[in-house]
Amino acid sequence: MAELRITKLPNIYNREIAYITLYEESDIRQLALYDALILDYTDATGCLKLLRQCRSSFIGSIYLIPIFIYSIEKNIDPKVESMSDGIISSLQVEGIITKIDKLKSRQANLTTVDSDTPDIRIMTKIMRYLYTREIKLQPIVDPHSSLGYSYPILSEHYNNGNISDMFRLTDDLINREFFKPKFVDRLHLCSNCYSSFINYRETCPKCGSGDLVTENLIHHFVCAYVGPEHDFHSGDYLVCPKCNRMLRHIGVDYDKPSLVYTCRNCLNTFQEPNMEAFCFSCQKHNPVETLIDKQIYSFELTPIGEETALHGFGKEIKEELDLPGFITFTTFNIFLKYEIERAKNNNRLSSAGSLILSLADADRHKLGVGYSKLVTEIADFMKNATTSTDILSFINNNTFLIISPDSEPARLHNVLENIRQSLLKLLLSSLPNIHINLIIKAIPISGYKSHNEIIGELIML
Ligand SMILES: [Zn+2]
Ligand SMILES: [Zn+2]
Ligand SMILES: [Zn+2]
Structure with a gap:
């Protein structure tokens, strides 16, 4: 079997970087051993083919591998560029090492997932x-x-x-x-x-043929006659067939309001x-x-x-319930971004918090459809226990999110703690056989953390 021509680029960074110059059909799984690939663009077709093979693989270590395209000319197929991690015009590893390290470290955050x-x-x-x-x-x-x-x-x-x-x-x-x-x-x-x-x-419209000829319609202002242009032709002049007057100036004597079509197949004449x-x-x-x-x-x-992306679909956030007074997660994010901007510009402190329902799968199973009822009750309770300026959302089928504008995290924490205590009492009397854990969090919305980071902290168990 033919092989790819691979040269290992020596470097002081302890990275295995493969420079590939000749493309042959071969098993690409061997490429998973490298930290990065540099594909030579001299054979553009072979380069695209290998790039596609790597990126359409389902093996994480292959489709995620950093791939750079080495070319000294500027004309790179946009498709090649879009699937690569950059075009380089030098084989100096120094130029790409930072990027490789960054990709590798983000890749290391990914947990193994089963995809069914x-x-x-x-x-x-x-x-x-x-x-x-x-x-x-x-x-x-x-x-x-x-x-x-x-x-x-x-x-x-x-x-x-x-x-x-x-x-x-x-x-x-x-x-x-x-x-x-x-x-x-x-x-x-x-x-x-x-x-x-x-x-x-x-x-x-009559016979469906596309063999049509078009002609202008002429509208003679003085006598209001409208007819196809050929009716007006008289030698080099335009003469109205109704009143016999000569038409001189378009816009003054006459205009051309629309087109008339004639079908050459069935001779039908029509405007639409x-x-x-x-x-x-x-x-x-x-x-x-x-x-x-x-x-x-x-x-x-x-x-x-x-x-x-990080943890797979097991932790997928769902919004199955439509709770009155609660906004969607998308809208919640918009508010959160807005609060972050406000914190940056006005130096005001707002807070974000969460209340997560945590119960064993067996208990969840025991509750069955009662779970939705429980969530709705807790949602009602939260709405009554918070103020009208607080912004509420429910995600992941277990997490209540709250933004409390102009409020210290300590105050929000108190509010959530009170809600938690009351709910625990309530749950103990209404569902004595189910053990439900309620986890609360309250953090400041400062101008320093992105909305992603804030949400990340809030939803983490
Ligand atoms: Zn026709
Ligand atoms: Zn088609
Ligand atoms: Zn006329």
């Missing part, structure tokens, strides 16, 4: 890639994709015409609030195959043609109103997304 379904595997993988790189998932314009855009790495799993599955996955990531979408473009896609390689054309969208990918004739209207977004990992 293919969707979860792809989601975990993408989120881990974004987390280790600290980047957004940014679509690139891609004329080779029938969509017109491709997402680095993600699209590698959906290049067999199953684009709708990819959208289902990204919608799912948005709905679970792992991804925060940001508008990039709006597409109109074939309803059959999700291609955006489409020709829009006017067709005859049908619009059709012909798909070059699957040859479907789509009525335009049936095209799929799809937004293309860039995606940013949310704090829940980061948490899930």
Whole structure:
């Protein structure tokens, strides 16, 4: 079997860095042994192929491996660039060592997870890639994709015409609030195959033919006659067929209010043609109103997304219950960011806190549907025990979050402690056989901690 041509780059950092110059079909698992790869771009096709192989793997140590592209020319395929960790024009390890170390240390934070379904595997993988790189998932314009855009790495799993599955996955990531979408473009896609390689054309409403000729309609102001332009032709002049007057100045004597179509197939004349969208990918004739209207977004990992990237879906934060007076986690984050800004600018102190319900799986099981009722009761209790300026959210099916503006952490801690004591009494009398632990936290919202860090502290058990 042929082999990749690999040169180990000597360095004083104790890192195994492979410089690959010749691409042959080979087992890429051997690459997991290295700390980073540098791919030579002289053979651009071979380079892209190996890069794709690595990034579409499901083995963490392969798809997450730092990969740099070595090229002295500037013209790099955007796809190659988007899947790499940078383009370098020198083989000096010094230039990339900091980045390699950073990626490695973020990678070390990831815990091993089991992924049961293919969707979860792809989601975990993408989120881990974004987390280790600290980047957004940014679509690139891609004329080779029938969509017109491709997402680095993600699209590698959906290049067999199953684009709708990819959208289902990204919608799912948005709905679970792992991804925060940001508008990039709006597409109109074939309803059959999700291609955006489409020709829009006017067709005859009678026979459906696209073989149409168009002509201006002329409206003669003086006599109000309206007719197709050829009716007005008289030698080099325009003469009104109704009143026989000569038309001289457009805008003064006459105007051209619209077009009239004539079908060369059935000779039908009409003003409102049908619009059709012909798909070059699957040859479907789509009525335009049936095209799929799809937004293309860039995606940013949310704090829940980061948490899930780190620890997998077991700790997934869910918002199953709709509690009155409670806001969604997304809105909660917006308020939190706002409070952080306020703390920075005005030097005011606000606090954030959490109350986490912790109970054994067996007890949770015993409660069954009663659990939702319990959560709703606690939510009611919290709402009554806090002030109207406090902001409340419920996540992860076990965590109440609170922002208490202009309030010291000590005060918030007291409030939460009182709630905790009362709830424990209440639970002891209403559910004597269930052991529920209530964990409370109150921390300051200063200008120094990001909302991610604050949420991280609040949801950690
Ligand atoms: Zn026709
Ligand atoms: Zn006239
Ligand atoms: Zn199509």
